[in-house]
Amino acid sequence: MVLKKVKPFGYCKGVNFAIQSLHKIIKQFPNKQIHLINLITHNRKTNKELLKNKNVFFHEGKDRKKIIENILKKTKNRKKLLFILPAHGTDPQVIKFIKExxxxxxxxxxxxxxxxxNKIKNALVENYEVYFYGKNNHPETQCIKDTFGKKLNVFWQKKDLKSNNHKKFVVCQTTTNYQDFLQIKKWFVNAVFEDTICGFCKQKQKQACNLKNSKNSIIVISDAKSNNGIVLFKLLKTNNKYVYLLPPNLTKPIKIKKTNKIYVFTSSSVSKQQANIVLEKQFKSLA
Ligand code: SF4
Incomplete structure (x- = not known):
């Protein structure tokens, strides 16, 4: 049996930059209170590891300004505070509030x-009615909603769309399934579409599509909350028989069909090292 790790294996560039930078900040500022305003990445294992540092605190919630207000109320010396804003994006009003x-x-x-x-901003300047295709409870969608408010329409289903003759401009969450984005084109009569899926997700989805009808087992290592990991898993599952989702904090191996090759994908928020540990644990059952 050969294990085929599908590249890029491990974090995407955006998550890697955030995590590496955060590790440097933790070392550089041992006397500061480092507050993570929402998950740095959709990986509970990574977040748990970060929280082992006594000066790192984690806050979750939709209203980021309120979270920061509460932290400020509890702190006498504001110079001790350091806020970390995640890869999914933050409303500029929150950043303004931190600066003030x-x-x-x-x-x-x-x-x-x-x-x-920037695409959304430019489309608004050009007087388009702008639509964002994204999951309602995802932090990226939350950032877009907070940033643009009523100037923008967020949709996930056809029924969420307004029907009028205004010129429309459609973008999507960076981790959207590309095939879904093609499908939603049918929901609009007259619109300009800008595919804003990130390079990492597109590359992974393309590789997943190339594995159509594979007789081999396929593993996706991802937290259940990672949108790109779940998109990948569902895409593979639609076209293949033996597809398995393993969490980055896997404790017990799961039953996997033994095949000649086993393909392994990672979501953007699972590191190479975490994925290798999962595989080590899993392989004991395959040997
Ligand atoms: S998944 Fe894509 S959009 Fe999200 S952080 Fe990674 S590179 Fe950026």
């Missing part, structure tokens, strides 16, 4: 998300 309160912060919004935000 003269606190230190690092914004790790991924370049692909910044690119998509």
């Amino acid at each position: 309160n003269k606190c230190q912060y690092y914004d790790f919004t991924c370049g692909y998300i910044k690119f998509m935000i």
Whole structure:
């Protein structure tokens, strides 16, 4: 049996940059309170490891301004505070609020998300009615909603769409299934589509499509909350028989069909090292 690790194996560039930078910040500022405003990445194992540092704190919630307000209320010395804003993006009003309160912060919004935000801004300037195709409870969608408010329409189903003759501009969450994005084109009569799926997700989805009708087993290592990991898993599952989702914090091996080759995918928020540990644990049952 040969194990085929599908490349890129491990974190995507956006998550890798955020995690590596955060490790440096933790070393550089041992006396600061480092507050993660929402998950740095969709990987509970990574977050748990980060929280082993006594000066790192984690806050989850939709209203990021409120979270920061509460932290400020509880802190006498604001110079001790350091805020970390995640790869999924943060509303500029929240950043403004941090600056007004003269606190230190690092914004790790991924370049692909910044690119998509600029596309939306330009389309609004050109007087388009802008639509964002994204999962309602996902942090990236939350960032887009908070940033643009009523100027933008967020949709996930056909029924969420307004029907009028205004010129429309459609973008999507960076981790969307490309095939779904093609399908939603049918929901619009007259619209400009800008595919804003990130390079990492597109590459992985393409590789998943190339494995159509494989007789081999396929593993996806991903947290159940990672959108790109779940998109990949569902895509593979539609076209193949033996597809398995393994969490990065796998404790017990699961039953996997033994085949000549086993393909292994990782989501963007699982590191190479974490994936190798999962495989080591899993392989004991395959030997
Ligand atoms: S999955 Fe794509 S958009 Fe999200 S952080 Fe990684 S590279 Fe950026």
